[in-house]
Amino acid sequence: MMYWLLYDIVNDRRRAKAVRLCRDCGLERLQKSCFFGELQKGQLTELKEKMRNLIADEDSLYLIPIASDMVGQICGMGSAGRLAETVQPEVCFF
Helix, strand or coil, X not given: CEEEEEEECCCHHHHHXXXXXXXXXXXXXXXXXXXXXXXXXXXXXXXXXXXXXXXXXXXXXXXXXXXXXXXXXXXXXXXXXXXXHCCCCCCEEC
């Protein structure tokens, strides 16, 4: 399944570690605090566990599943064209 991962992490070291964790499991960085990509069940479980151990009470993190039939309806504007390399070609970009 495809996922959006969005975060607001206050501490620079925790934030850098979160970036590494996202990249290590194959998520594509679309904005400074926004990642997108496919995660298998085992990857998802491992990422959630590692993020739970990393995130402090002052931080926030959202991991949002996207049904495969909805991925083609994602619309991006401006520099969001990078997302086209990650998702299906029928995705709408301006």
